[in-house]
Amino acid sequence: MNDGNTALNGVELDAAPMTSGAKSLVSDLMALARLRIVAMVLLTMLVAAWASSPGPFLWGQALYAAVGVGMVVVGAIVFNQRMEWLSDARMERTANRPIPSGRISPHAATAMGATITVLGVAMLAWSANPALTGLAVLSWFIYVGMYTPLKPVSVWQTAVGALAGAMPALLGTAVVGGWESPHGWVLFGVIYLWQFPHAMAIAELYREQYAKANVRVAPVVDDSGRLVTWLTLFGATALLGLSAAAARWGEFSTPGGWALILGAVGYLVGSLWFVFRRNAFTARWLLRGSLLYLPLACAAFLLG
Structure with missing residues (x-):
């Protein structure tokens, strides 16, 4: 009886690492x-x-x-x-x-x-x-x-x-064959431009690690910060311009258009704060703002 329990316990002990290993593989x-x-x-x-x-x-x-x-x-x-x-x-x-x-x-x-x-x-x-x-x-x-x-x-x-990163907008357009609609093209532009401030915030936060790994992001390449400023403000200002143009041309409902514009204004404010006070604190806030902006932009397209 005791031998049976010992054998059973042995089976359970042997099986446990296998179960743990399988879970670990799935997780990886x-x-x-x-x-x-x-x-x-x-x-x-x-x-x-x-x-x-x-x-x-x-x-x-x-x-x-x-x-x-x-x-x-x-x-x-x-x-x-x-x-x-x-x-x-x-x-x-x-x-x-x-x-x-x-x-x-x-x-x-x-x-x-x-x-x-x-x-x-x-x-x-x-x-x-x-x-x-x-x-x-x-x-x-x-x-x-x-x-x-x-x-x-x-x-x-x-x-x-x-x-x-912006290609999903065109992939979605291709799914339904909606090439005559401007929405897919506008969303492509929105996501493309959104990524510049987003990427600069991440690059600033992990600048030392990127330098150690020889990843040529703007904060690593240009210590003066001019390139970071240019790329950040290019993305944020062009995004506001695109959002305003899309709303003005009547391609969005009033709530959708205003959501797109106000989101872009907020993103530009965060970008300006980051480039004029470039540090980990402002970079982290810009990154958070970028992650909030994207679902807001998607909601604007659904409303539109």
């Missing part, structure tokens, strides 16, 4: 996929699809596209981390990611990224929407083939990366 795979970023991308795509739809919104079509696009996005994110794992290991904020920490090997990440990318592209190609499939592949290439290699080379990686 989810961390590698960066699901919060994927969710933000898909939300933006669906907002663009809703706003630019020329007819009744087809939820089945949109959700199918979201699954395929989501897979391509995950593939791009995995490849990005695979390519950057050495520089990630030098930065405190990224050193504990699955690849630099050694929990997932670079070869396994390559296999995962390639597999999920191919499956996502195949799923989109099966939908017989060549514009959507082509834009998804283009987005992947800009992010993996252009933005990621530019990060240790040129400060202009910010402008290139912003292109990839």
Whole structure:
């Protein structure tokens, strides 16, 4: 009887690490996929699809596209981390990611990224929407083939990366074929310009870590701060101009137009505060403001 209990206890003790290991692997795979970023991308795509739809919104079509696009996005994110794992290991904020920490090997990440990318592209190609499939592949290439290699080379990686970040607006437009609607194009511009102050705030907060990892962001390249000022104010002022123009042309309802304009005004105020008093405190507030602005902008498009 005691022997049976001992054997049973032995089985339980042996099984516990396996269960813990499986949970740890799932957690690492989810961390590698960066699901919060994927969710933000898909939300933006669906907002663009809703706003630019020329007819009744087809939820089945949109959700199918979201699954395929989501897979391509995950593939791009995995490849990005695979390519950057050495520089990630030098930065405190990224050193504990699955690849630099050694929990997932670079070869396994390559296999995962390639597999999920191919499956996502195949799923989109099966939908017989060549514009959507082509834009998804283009987005992947800009992010993996252009933005990621530019990060240790040129400060202009910010402008290139912003292109990839804004592509969900066009992907959403492609889902419904709403190319005649200006909403998808305006949302593309809004997200593209929004990223400049957002990226400068992050770069300022982690300037020393970026320098250690040889990531050529503006605060690392230009100690004078002029480049940071230019990029921040370019994005914020152009965003306000685009928002005002879109509202003025009557492409938004009154609540949607005002929400877009007031959000852009607040973003510009935060950007001005940051460039005139550039430090960790103002950078952190600008970053928080940027994260509040994006859902406000999406709400404006839904209202519009």
